Amino acid sequence: MSTPAEHPEVLPEEHPVAPYIRTDRMPHIWCPTCGIGTVVKCFATALAESGLDLNKVSVVSGIGCTGRVAGYMKLDGFHTTHGRAIPFATGLKLGRPELLVTVFSGDGDLVGIGGNHFIHAARRNMDLLVILVNNFIYGMTGGQNAATTPLTAKTSTMPYGNFERAFNLPQLAASCGATYVARWTCLHIRRLTKAFGEALKRRGFRFIEVITPCATLYARLNKLGSGLDLMRFYHDNAEIRHGADTREVGIAFQDRIVCGKFVDEEQPSFLEMMHEHYRKTLGSKYVPTPPEGGWLHE
Amino acid sequence: MKADPAGVLTGVHYLDGDFACGEGAMAAGCRFVAGYPITPSTEVVERISRRFPLMGGTFIQMEDELGSMAAVVGASWTGTKSMTVTSGPGFSLMMENIGLAAMMETPCVVVNVQRGGPSTGLPTMVGQADMMQARWGSHGDYEVIALSPQSPQETFDLMINAFNLAEVYRVPVLVMMDECVGHMTEKVVIPPAEEIEIVPRTLTGQPPESYLPYKVDGKPVPEFARAGDGYRFHTTGLTHDERGYPVMSKECQEKCVSRLLDKVRRNVDNIVRLEEREVDGADVVVVAYGITARVARIGVELAKLQGAKVGFIRLITVWPFPDRRIRAVAEKVRAFVVPEINYGQMVLEVERCAAKAGADAVLVPHPGGGVHDPKRICEAILGAAK
Numbered sequence: 109m110s111t112p113a114e115h116p117e118v119l120p121e122e123h124p125v126a127p128y129i130r131t132d133r134m135p136h137i138w139c140p141t142c143g144i145g146t147v148v149k150c151f152a153t154a155l156a157e158s159g160l161d162l163n164k165v166s167v168v169s170g171i172g173c174t175g176r177v178a179g180y181m182k183l184d185g186f187h188t189t190h191g192r193a194i195p196f197a198t199g200l201k202l203g204r205p206e207l208l209v210t211v212f213s214g215d216g217d218l219v220g221i222g223g224n225h226f227i228h229a230a231r232r233n234m235d236l237l238v239i240l241v242n243n244f245i246y247g248m249t250g251g252q253n254a255a256t257t258p259l260t261a262k263t264s265t266m267p268y269g270n271f272e273r274a275f276n277l278p279q280l281a282a283s284c285g286a287t288y289v290a291r292w293t294c295l296h297i298r299r300l301t302k303a304f305g306e307a308l309k310r311r312g313f314r315f316i317e318v319i320t321p322c323a324t325l326y327a328r329l330n331k332l333g334s335g336l337d338l339m340r341f342y343h344d345n346a347e348i349r350h351g352a353d354t355r356e357v358g359i360a361f362q363d364r365i366v367c368g369k370f371v372d373e374e375q376p377s378f379l380e381m382m383h384e385h386y387r388k389t390l391g392s393k394y395v396p397t398p399p400e401g402g403w404l405h406e
Numbered sequence: 407m408k409a410d411p412a413g414v415l416t417g418v419h420y421l422d423g424d425f426a427c428g429e430g431a432m433a434a435g436c437r438f439v440a441g442y443p444i445t446p447s448t449e450v451v452e453r454i455s456r457r458f459p460l461m462g463g464t465f466i467q468m469e470d471e472l473g474s475m476a477a478v479v480g481a482s483w484t485g486t487k488s489m490t491v492t493s494g495p496g497f498s499l500m501m502e503n504i505g506l507a508a509m510m511e512t513p514c515v516v517v518n519v520q521r522g523g524p525s526t527g528l529p530t531m532v533g534q535a536d537m538m539q540a541r542w543g544s545h546g547d548y549e550v551i552a553l554s555p556q557s558p559q560e561t562f563d564l565m566i567n568a569f570n571l572a573e574v575y576r577v578p579v580l581v582m583m584d585e586c587v588g589h590m591t592e593k594v595v596i597p598p599a600e601e602i603e604i605v606p607r608t609l610t611g612q613p614p615e616s617y618l619p620y621k622v623d624g625k626p627v628p629e630f631a632r633a634g635d636g637y638r639f640h641t642t643g644l645t646h647d648e649r650g651y652p653v654m655s656k657e658c659q660e661k662c663v664s665r666l667l668d669k670v671r672r673n674v675d676n677i678v679r680l681e682e683r684e685v686d687g688a689d690v691v692v693v694a695y696g697i698t699a700r701v702a703r704i705g706v707e708l709a710k711l712q713g714a715k716v717g718f719i720r721l722i723t724v725w726p727f728p729d730r731r732i733r734a735v736a737e738k739v740r741a742f743v744v745p746e747i748n749y750g751q752m753v754l755e756v757e758r759c760a761a762k763a764g765a766d767a768v769l770v771p772h773p774g775g776g777v778h779d780p781k782r783i784c785e786a787i788l789g790a791a792k
């Protein structure tokens with residue numbers, strides 16, 4: 109048998125996004141065919157293509173399967189408390205405004221336990237990019253019902269099927285004031301990567317929902333097959349409708365998934381409004397927090 | 407280093423404790439505050455929100471206290487000195503992220519202007535019933551530092567202390583005020599900036615390649631890197647190793663948690679500040695803190711008029727508890743008398759330290775909503791001296 113060294117052309121190549129990943133933490137904890145890794149790959153690709161100074165990019169996660177993203181990306185990464193990624197990220201952004209702060213977490217974290225922070229950050233048009241991985245279920249804790257579980261879907265705490273109405277997340281974000289709202293599935297890697305790239309360059313509250321398969325729990329409890337079967341389902345049932353009325357993009361159980369960019373508006377962000385307002389009211393007396401932050405040093 | 411003059415309102419003022427608290431924070435270099443309105447603490451952020459835009463600080467009113475505390479921890483990771491201010495019900499909500507701050511070793515300050523509890527309790531009236539919550543409120547084993555001022559002037563002084571201690575030990579420092587101190591107005595002297603010594607956030611000098619966020623090298627705390635400086639570090643509320651990476655093992659848990667405890671426990675003598683009067687030769691020593699210390703002093707004087715030999719210890723630092731000192735005093739006295747505006751919290755600590763020497767610890771409780779009648783404290787002293 110020949111060794112790779114004799115055939116340098118087949119030397120294992122580094123994965124293209126390896127420089128953006130903590131490879132010393134591999135293997136990761138996600139299940140085979142889980143969609144989260146794909147979302148990370150798309151985000152890392154978008155970062156690589158963005159030309160941004162990645163030393164200035166932070167990623168903040170809460171708790172849950174997606175909550176582990178902050179620990180796997182080679183950025184300043186904060187794995188915080190359940191539901192509090194957005195307020196933690198708010199402090200990070202306001203403490204050092206030049207940072208590009210990303211929140212990467214799951215549906216249970218961001219709109220279940222963290223729902224209050226989500227709506228208020230959107231209302232403020234806080235300068236955050238929020239990536240929400242929606243698998244319709246609580247994964248880390250074993251498949252419990254979520255605020256996103258579609259009606260009739262089975263979960264470990266709704267064993268006879270869910271009878272609670274689910275959030276329509278793009279509508280929630282848009283109605284609270286988010287200025288960029290998009291939804292893709294993790295099958296749409298090219299479009300998702302493009303959306304990440306676009307949102308990285310915007311200001312204000314940017315919200316991207318990514319529908320992903322949770323084979324271990326959501327698919328198993330609902331007898332939907334493997335992760336691959338769910339990807340096939342996305343292929344057959346995703347409908348791209350840019351600019352769709354967000355009131356009409358709710359997701360029913362095993363029904364069509366409307367994807368696309370729903371909102372993309374130029375609106376002053378929290379920081380812009382704050383600066384403008386203080387400049388107007390305080391004039392030259394206003395001393396903004398410097399971009400590099402309120403760190404006091406000699 | 408010396409304080410940034412932009413935050414120091416040098417001069418002689420007539421301020422209430424809440425305003426003095428805000429001024430102390432700004433003088434200490436605090437430049438990020440997140441808060442949620444709650445009586446009787448709101449005046450602190452009202453003061454700060456008026457002055458911050460003039461000195462490069464950012465105040466944000468968050469949607470709740472969960473978010474306020476989370477934002478404070480986040481902001482501190484940029485190197486910006488950060489704090490929040492609240493009262494009982496909000497303090498309960500903050501416990502979650504006070505635990506996160508302890509676990510991530512994030513310097514920050516939390517002020518609790520205590521009112522009567524439990525639950526909504528007495529929003530506009532005094533209490534001191536959150537003292538044990540300050541120590542044990544978040545789940546798991548951790549240590550904090552807590553201070554208790556007795557006047558607006560001391561509130562100003564202790565705020566500077568609190569921010570400095572937070573930097574040195576990388577812990578949340580809790581300033582346990584009470585409604586009386588918060589709302590009483592007295593003379594407050596704010597010195598010139600060059601007379602205020604502050605501990606700045608010291609950043610690591612190591613290159614990013616070799617930097618490990620939780621490596622201590624025998625020192626009490628690890629070196630700090632802030633977000634945005636190219637260190638690309640990771641930090642988590644999970645049990646973690648020197649790299650800041652989660653490790654789910656008994657061994658890592660032991661290493662991680664014992665250091666969180668030891669950095670405070672091994673430095674109790676460096677942290678603790680007490681005020682003592684006539685402890686030598688006393689039969690009975692009164693131990694008090696906050697507004698109750700001022701009331702108790704009158705009780706002490708009344709008892710002395712009746713011939714009692716009574717000393718006085720005021721806890722300026724309440725956590726860590728000054729075990730060693732109380733144990734030593736216990737050897738020489740018959741009893742401690744502990745008045746507090748609750749049904750027995752810090753008295754449990756005094757009792758624990760006094761037990762071995764056989765000294766009594768007598769609680770003078772108060773339900774909250776007012777301060778003690780000094781005569782009750784005097785009676786307790788006379789009773790204990792018998």
Ligand code: SF4
Nearest residue numbers: 138139142173247322
């Ligand atoms: S439980 Fe579900 S969401 Fe969590 S890692 Fe496994 S497949 Fe992914």
